[in-house]
Amino acid sequence: MLTRAPASHLQRLSVFSSTETRFPLNMAGPKTVRIVEVGPRDGLQNVKTVVDTSTKLELIQRLQGAGLQNIEITSVVSPKAIPQLADCRKILSAPVVKRWQQTDGTLRMPVLVPNTKGFRIALEHGVREVAVFVSATEGFSRANINCTVDESLERAKQVAAEASAAGVLVRGYVSCIFADPFDGPTPLPAVSRAVRSLLDMGCYEALAKPNDSRAGAALASKSKISSTKSSSKITDRRKEALGWxxxxxxxxxxxxxxxxxxxxxxxxxxxxxxxxxxxxxxxxxxxxxxxxxxxxxxxxxxxxxxxxxxxxxxxxxxxxxxxxxxxxxxxxxxxxxxxxxxxxxxxxxxxxxxxxxxxxxxxxxxxxxxxxxxxxxxxxxxxxxxxxxxxxxxxxxxxxxxxxxxxxxxxxxxxxxxxxxxxxxxxxxxxxxxxxxxxxxxxxxxxxxHSSPGGSSMSKELVKLSWRHAGKPEQRDGISRLFKTMMEPGSDAVHGIAEFQQKPLPHINVHRSLHFEADERVWGLSNYIHYIISPCLKTVDNINMAEPAESSTTRPERSPESRSPPTTAGIKRIRQACTSCRQKKIKCSGDRPRCINCRRVMQRCQYEPYSAVSASLSGNSTALLLGLTKDTDLLQRISMIESKLAQLSDRESQEFSSAAFNEANLPMEDHNTVEEQPQFQLNEQEDVLGVPDLVNQSSPNISTTWRSGSSQSQTFSTFPPDSVTQSLVDTFFQWCHNQPYSYFHEGSFRQKLADGQLSKCVLLAVLASSLRFSEHEYYRDNRSNAIEAYAREAWLSVLGDHMTVEDSCNLEVAQATNILAIIDFTAGRTSSAWLKIGMAIRIAQDLQLMKEPSETLPLVEQEERRRSFWSIYLLDKLVSLGKHRHFAILDEDCHVRLPCDELTFRSGGWGQNVTLRQLLDWSTDVGVESGFPVAILASSVLARCTRRLLHDRNTDDTPPWDSKSEFASITSLLLLVESRLQVDQHPIKSVVDTYRLDDGIIDHPAMGHVIFARTVFHVCYCLLYHPFLVREQIRKVKCQVPSSFMRLASQKSYEHARDLVNLLHDAEAVGCHLGASFYAYSVCLAGSILSLHMHAEKDTESQRYLELLSATQDSISILEGMAKFWDHASKIHHRLLTFNSNAYLFDSLLDSQLKSVMDPGWERSLWSMVDYGEMCRESNLSIPSPKIPAPSDSPSFPDLGLESEQMLDMGLGVQQISQIDDNLMNFDTPNIKYLLELASGGG
The missing domain is CATH 3.90.226.10 (2-enoyl-CoA Hydratase; Chain A, domain 1)
Known part of the structure; x- marks a missing residue:
């Protein structure tokens, strides 16, 4: 039965309202407040679990019954874009909605429409009011609705025109009025322009949801827009969790x-x-x-x-x-x-x-x-x-x-x-x-x-008294004064002690009391939600609470059996030792994320993957156990016991160290009740931070699980539930397939998964590979642990299920091994990855994958074999980008044809395949403009660049500008790649439009190889003309170097580094996925070249300098974005920042005379900036300080160029100050000693 919520609960209900309009007391505005509820649309569209249509309709009815007269009920959008709103037509055609639209003139039920197509669908269902959405900033507009601000305003204008002709009202939304998560602070004119444009095109108001009324008032007053027509909306995704x-x-x-x-x-x-x-x-x-x-x-x-x-x-x-x-x-x-x-x-x-x-x-x-x-x-x-x-x-x-x-x-x-x-x-x-x-x-x-303002202030003064007057009468007098103040009537202490006495705590372990406190809070929150909306959301079953039969204020009874037994006192758990301490055979403190020994020597502290997660074999009843062979069963048991001990030890130490009190201070009067600690809150808005205060966390890696029935940490020794597996498979084919590696036919893979025919190793490898891109709630903060666990179990399966059995290595084993090699390499375990790559190559050779598959095999299986081999080929070429790792597959041994195009592969049809040898021939007209074949062609040329420049395979003394040199031959091949790619004729933005599906969404798997092939093309040029590598080649030449060649090399390195960064930046801007791990190396290579050129031109203020500055900043931003998914990208991002700050040291690389001799330490640093493996292993870039000789007469100060705020833009970087050699200024500094003497008195 539907009931109207009491008036006293309307304020509570507004907590769940996604939009609430408020006016400050000092702002002239209307006397009444109108609430526009957008929960059925804006609130539900962010819920991952799809809510059925009947529940949504009942929610709308209850909102209307609560007295709300403005309810945005749905949005007409693509079901693929927002699956939660796929039932928009059912909502609009529901009898109750139809009845309201036809009879109730006071109830307004707008519908959000993105374009005219959506508006016409809404109009067909009798909608009387629609809403349009725009962003005030370019970055969020491109990321959210895949168009510019002008394009979004034009779409809104078209909707408004058709709505006006049909007599339909239009409301406008403006987002990002204060800050954009991509562009930063929003200029006020941009906000004013967006609001005015919406009003001018016919919107009766520009509606939004202000997070701060003062800011909204300031905006309204500055932009001269009437507050009755405009309100503010803050969409800052980066600070959303804090609520700033x-x-x-x-x-x-x-x-x-x-x-x-x-x-x-x-x-x-x-x-x-x-x-x-x-x-x-x-x-x-x-x-x-x-x-x-x-x-x-x-x-x-x-x-x-x-x-x-x-x-x-x-x-x-x-x-x-x-x-x-x-x-x-x-x-x-x-x-x-x-x-x-x-x-x-x-x-x-x-x-x-x-x-x-x-x-x-x-x-x-x-x-x-x-x-x-x-x-x-x-x-x-x-x-x-x-x-x-x-x-x-x-x-x-x-x-x-x-x-x-x-x-x-x-x-x-x-x-x-x-x-x-x-x-x-x-x-x-x-x-x-x-x-x-x-x-x-x-x-x-x-x-x-949990600390009172008064208590905190007095505590600060106590510390200062000790610093200034330690052991002196002033300290004693100050402590006496603070004690008297603390005991005065009305102080915070009076309130805190009174609250504490009214709510005694039982004599149990601290972590038990905290967990019970969490249970009570969860019960209260669940009861509150149940009271407000549970009659509507009957399908929600994740709150572990039955329908209350008594008053909502009654607390649930706890039986002694329901409480976990107290931990036995006096037992000291053994902590897991880190890898470094194990190798040195020294005692490890077991602290995370870094133990005491690793902190002391300032080295990275790593724990074995199995120590990060529990290896318990208990799991979901529908999950498939990871069956281990008899040989690995003992290892699994030992791993389980060891990880259990580490888990219990870490959890105990973290909970006890983070608590504000200990067991000895707990009262002993009552052992049967558990109450909350007193909290000091000055206002109700303090909860706006959204930070859980149930348990004080000492480490950001500890996820506090407070929902009933869930464990403190998840285990990943079993396959996840079917729904989670399907979600990860979806993620794999959306984010990992063709980025650039391609192993599986999607339809065939899903069918094998449904039939249970996939090898355990390949399924686990796919899950581990896709997890970094997944946002599934099942993994929450344990994503990295799950990747390690799945990858480890997949490798154990390869060894135990296939390597120990004769003739058991099949195509899936080769695929799994290659995927696991990528995971290891990007995690910094380059040696382990190198071994796995070698094994994958040997398995491929054993399976004869380098030759054409038998024609008796199905077409799909033939193509899978080709793609798997070429994926192994690609990885072999990419990880060999270093001085000491040579590739193992030679082009002349590859007789298998290249893969067909993506659409043909999906349909399972036959494609016109060519060989790599044919593709290297200028006379071959195969109609290949992009895709997997050209990506392989570009990688083949990249391998020749690597062999020539990094592997020291320059067998002759022919100078690079000679037409008979290997350098010239590679340049000729790059012209062939350029003709296949048609880079100049088809910019990436125009190419993306040809890879859009019928609903306008980008076909990411099909686009993957296009972006990758162009990236590798630019990487080849960046290596060929890299200022450092050019210098290394010329040092071996025993003849005069043409100055024109040096100018050409400098120009080419600049152009292709800039084009590479612009390519990835533009691709990301139009909505493409940059899922390939190799992009991190590519961007760092290009960014380092751009930094060299930028610092060389820091005094010119030319257009080229501005382009260099912008491209360098873009390269850093791209790496920062990739670091969210890839561990090695975070390391490479740090390396590029360090190099950019010190690039001024390498100005001589761009000197056409090549007279100066480079410091060996600097050479090692430059080699590490072109070595892919080194980038993945180490985040720190070691650059020795420059040696500046002291002047013979008197000390002089270098021109630091810090007179303007553009000092960093000019490329000096403040690190130059700290790296000036001590010989530059050699005079006494008695002032420092004087300061130290002053400090002894506490002054």
């Missing part, structure tokens, strides 16, 4: 708020977030506003860009140096005011350090109470090398770092790592990746919610 609302934004900083948290973001990434006078002033102003806001308890300081903060503005310092007086006083006072304001703040201050910090940037971070940092960040006190000392910041550096480390850092000006400072206690937590840093930030803010 932009309060203020300028060219220097962004000020944001979320509940009781304030955030000041340094927003000058182009000049390294240098502390200029305007920036300092704005930071102080924003900080003071948070100080005066009683609702703010915590202030977070973070930064955009690759640097946290590069310190004071050296151009301003240069004006003050030597002048003294007011000039120096102004600079000193500005920095002092900023740091003292942060240091003396009663609020909890946190510095989130995402990149390197220098000088004043270090002061900014270490004036805060807590610091969290990414592991790649460095901290450099470079003042001594500039003839200065870290005067203003010394108070905070010495206090936090300690005397010894501070003295060394100041005198040597060497860069300290985040791990060093964490060991010294100066940094609280270190994250390995930006995503982990974000998780740690959320977790820390969640932990701080």
């Amino acid at each position: 609302s932009v309060l203020q934004q300028s060219d220097n900083i962004v000020v944001r708020g979320a509940g009781a948290n304030g955030n000041i973001v340094l927003n000058k990434p182009r000049n390294g977030n240098t502390l200029t006078f305007p920036m300092i002033s704005e930071i102080i102003q924003a900080f003071k506003s948070f100080e005066s806001d009683a609702s703010i308890s915590r202030i977070l300081i973070s930064a955009n860009g690759k640097f946290f903060c590069t310190g004071m503005d050296l151009s301003q310092a240069a004006q003050a140096v030597g002048r003294g007086g007011d000039a120096s006083s102004k600079l000193f006072q500005a920095l002092t005011d900023l740091f003292e304001l942060i240091d003396k703040s009663p609020k909890v201050t946190i510095a989130c350090i995402q990149g390197p910090a220098f000088g004043g940037g270090i002061g900014l971070a270490f004036a805060c109470d807590i610091r969290i940092s990414i592991s790649s960040a460095s901290f450099t006190l470079s003042e001594a090398k500039l003839g200065m000392c870290p005067a203003v910041i010394s108070k905070y550096v010495i206090r936090e770092w300690g005397f010894g480390l501070s003295r060394e850092a100041m005198l040597t000006a060497r860069s300290l790592t985040a791990s060093e400072l964490k060991s010294a206690g100066a940094i609280s937590m270190v994250a390995e990746t930006p995503s982990e840093l974000d998780i740690i930030t959320k977790t820390l803010l969640a932990q701080l919610r």
Whole structure:
């Protein structure tokens, strides 16, 4: 029976409303508020599990029954794009919807339509109102609706025109009005233009959902648009989880708020977030506003860009140096005011350090109470090398770092790592990746919610008393004063103790109490959801709760049997040792992500894959057990026992170390009840962070499982449920197939899967390969563990099920081994990958895959054999891009024909296959313009480049400009590849349009080889004309080098590096998948070349320099995007950033005279930047500091070119400051010793 929700619950119901309009008290606006509910469309479209139509209709009816008069009921979109809304026609033709549209004039039920086609479908069903959507920014518009802003406005205009003619109302939406996840902050004119365009084309309002009413009011007042017609919508996908609302934004900083948290973001990434006078002033102003806001308890300081903060503005310092007086006083006072304001703040201050910090940037971070940092960040006190000392910041550096480390850092000006400072206690937590840093930030803010503002302020003062007056009467007097303040009536302590006494905790282990607390919260949340919407969502069964028979406020009874038994006290679990400690045979602490020994020597800490997951054999009743052979059963049992011990030990230590209290402090009065800890919350908005406060997490890798009946961590020793397997198979053929490797006919593979005819090794390899691209909830935060587990079990299956049995190696074994080699290589296990590739090649040779398959085989199976062989061939060529790894398959041994086109393969038909030898012939007209055959052709040429340039196989002394040289022969072959690809005639954007399906969606598997072939084509040119590799070739030539050849080489390297980056950038912009792991190497190769040219032209400000700057930034952005899926891309991204910062050291590579001799250390660095295996293994790029001879007369200062905010754009990079050789300035620095003496008094 349908019932109207009580008025008291309308406010609660608004929590589930996707759109809610609010007006601030100080904003002139209407007296009433109109709520537009878009949950049936916007809310449900993000739910992965498809909700049936009847449930959606019942939800709509209940929303209408609750009093809502504006309900957006669905969207007419492609079912493939949004499967959840595939039943839009059923919704629109439902009798109840028809009845409302025809009779109820007060009920408005708009429908979102993306284009005129969708509008006409809606019109056929009698819709009286539609909505159109546009973005204010280009990046989000291209990513979300695959068109530009102008194109989306034109679509909306066409819809509005047809709607006006049909008498249908149109509402407009504008997204990304403050920030775009791809383009950054949104310019106000772009927002105003989008809103005005919607209103001008006939929309009766531009509707959105404001996350912050103050921001919405500011937008409305600035853009001069009536608040009755316009409201705001914030779509910032990157900050969606935190719920930050932009309060203020300028060219220097962004000020944001979320509940009781304030955030000041340094927003000058182009000049390294240098502390200029305007920036300092704005930071102080924003900080003071948070100080005066009683609702703010915590202030977070973070930064955009690759640097946290590069310190004071050296151009301003240069004006003050030597002048003294007011000039120096102004600079000193500005920095002092900023740091003292942060240091003396009663609020909890946190510095989130995402990149390197220098000088004043270090002061900014270490004036805060807590610091969290990414592991790649460095901290450099470079003042001594500039003839200065870290005067203003010394108070905070010495206090936090300690005397010894501070003295060394100041005198040597060497860069300290985040791990060093964490060991010294100066940094609280270190994250390995930006995503982990974000998780740690959320977790820390969640932990701080349990501390009262008053208690935190007094605790900060206690620490300062100890620092300034340790052992002196002032410390005793201060402690006495704080104790009296703490006990005064109305203090936080009075409230906290009273709450604690009313809710005693039982004498049980901490982690048990936390889990029971989580259960109670889950019960309360489930009961609340059940009360509001369970009559509507009867099909939802994932909440473990029966229909309540009693009052909703009754708590469930717990029986003694339902409680887990307490852990036996006194048992110390054995932790799993890391790989490094095992090899050295030393005791390992077992800490994760890095043990104590690895932290001390600053090396990467790795644990065996099986130690990361439980090897329990319990699983879903429908799952297929991974049957192991008798030979591997014992290994599996040992692995299970060892991983169980590691899992229990890690879980126990993490839960106990993260808790704010211990077992000894728990009250003993009541052993039968469990209650919540008192929490200090100043307002209800504090939950906007969306951070779970059920358990304090000490590591971002620990996923807290709080749903009833689920375990703390998943096991992956069984196949996943059928629905999960099908989802991963879908992901494989969407993201991995033809990227560039192709093994299976999709229809045949799915049929074998359904019939249970797939080998275990190949199915597990496919699951492991596709997992990195999957967002399935089944794996949640255990994705990397699942990849390792599936890959390991697949390899055990290859060895146990096939290698130990005579004549048991078949095509699927070769396919699985090749897939596993890719997983190992990209994970940095290059030696293991090399062995697997060799095995795959030998299996292929044993199966005679290099020859044409028998004509008696089905056409599909023939083609699968061809594609599998050529996939092995491709991998052999790509991983051989290094000095010491030579490929094993020669072109003259490949007699099998090339694969047919993708459409023919899908249909199972016969294609016109040619051989590689025929494709290398100019006279062969096979009509091949792109696809798998040309990708193989380009890879063949790449192998010749590798053999010539990297494998040192230059058997003759013929110079590269000679027409008879191997260099000239390769260049000729590249012209052949260019003619096959028709690069100039068909840009990638136009090619994409020819690979769209009927519904307009890109055929990604068919496009995969097109992008890959063009990428390899440009990589060949980048290697041939790489400034370093050209230099290496010319060194062996005993004749005069033509200057025209050097100019040609320089121009070619620039052009193809730029074209390669533009190719991938444009492909990604139009919606193509960059799923091939090889793209990371390609982009890094091109990006390093572009960095060399950019630094060589840093003083020109020419159009070419601007192109270089843009392309270099694009290469870094592409790698950053790939790092979300590939481990090696994250390492390569870090290497390219390091190289870009130091590229000025290699200016001589572009010198046409080639007179200078290069340092051997620099040569090793350059070789590692063209070695694919080295890139995958190591993220750190070692570049020795330059050796600058000291002048004979007097010390001089280099022209650092820091007088403008474009110093980083000009290519110098602030790391140049820290890398100036000590011989450049050789004079005493007594000021540093004086500062250390001052610090001994606590000043």
